[in-house]
Amino acid sequence: MSSINRVPNEVWEGILSRLYPSQLSRMSMVNKNLNVIVSSLEVWPRMFHAAYGLEAQLRPLMCIPKAKSSYMIFMCASSLHVCEKCFGLTGYNAHKLYWLPLPIPVLLPRRSTDMIKYVGDRFEPNWTIQMCLLCRQGHISDLGEPVPRNVTNCSMAWVDLCDKYPCANEARGLFSLRRGNSFINELGAFNYMRRYFGGDIGIKAFKTSTEAYDAETETRILWYQRQE
Structure with missing residues (x-):
């Protein structure tokens, strides 16, 4: 049994709650246990509603019974347009x-x-x-x-x-x-x-357009929506 699995989930949750979303996404790839813990953190639905609004509805994914896991996957797909500090969303066609x-x-x-x-x-x-x-x-x-x-x-x-x-x-x-x-x-x-x-x-970045960023985010979200 690995040392990671010997640490109680409550302890991991306390540690992981102090990390930025990009750090959490890296931690979720360590093993299945950490993936379950990371994907169930409250930060993902909080981040989603801060970016898309309190009334926004998230489409559940096939074979993923816990909605919080879907929040993490969707926010990772949207990460090029979402601020990790304030969770604000910068929409498409920002031009610059x-x-x-x-x-x-x-x-x-x-x-x-x-x-x-x-x-x-x-x-x-x-x-x-x-x-x-x-x-x-x-x-x-x-x-x-x-x-x-x-x-x-x-x-x-x-x-x-x-x-x-x-x-x-x-x-x-x-x-x-x-x-x-x-x-x-x-x-x-x-x-x-x-x-x-x-x-x-x-x-x-002044001279660079957002077209490539917009296209990549759209592709990621489209992939997410096709997982049903």
Whole structure:
């Protein structure tokens, strides 16, 4: 008998209730016992109703008698459009990828006294979770990110900034940081864009459409609906 099976289910439930949904989905693949425990957690129906509304109905799956198991499978199918922090749903046709939940590094302290650590200018995360734009903006404001080496603390022409960061023109309010008529501090502008687009990953995702994400989520949900 494995050590996992010797731990009472109540203890596992207490441990697993502290994890993010993406971590739970990984844990559910360890063995059948953990799959049953993870899929029966209250987080899945709570996540479903937070994303789709309190009146939303979930179609049960064939050969899965417990409805909570279906909630986990459906939410995993929807994971590209659901924030793991607030459980908010970003619908299809968002047009810009940075509006969707994107993976952002988070630290999972082993003790309450653990502090955030950087190695040089490289962030050392314990995990990445899917966060919507609003949650990423709050996360960046609270924790910050290391500044890339190619970002200077010098003034540069607005046209040069827009050439280097095509998203600059869409960041509302960035004009207020300009010095005079045509120059702006690059570091200040970069930090503003980082907050506006939800981190470095939001800046990089500016040019990317959501079409591929929408199509993949639709395929996943269609698979789910055909399991009856």
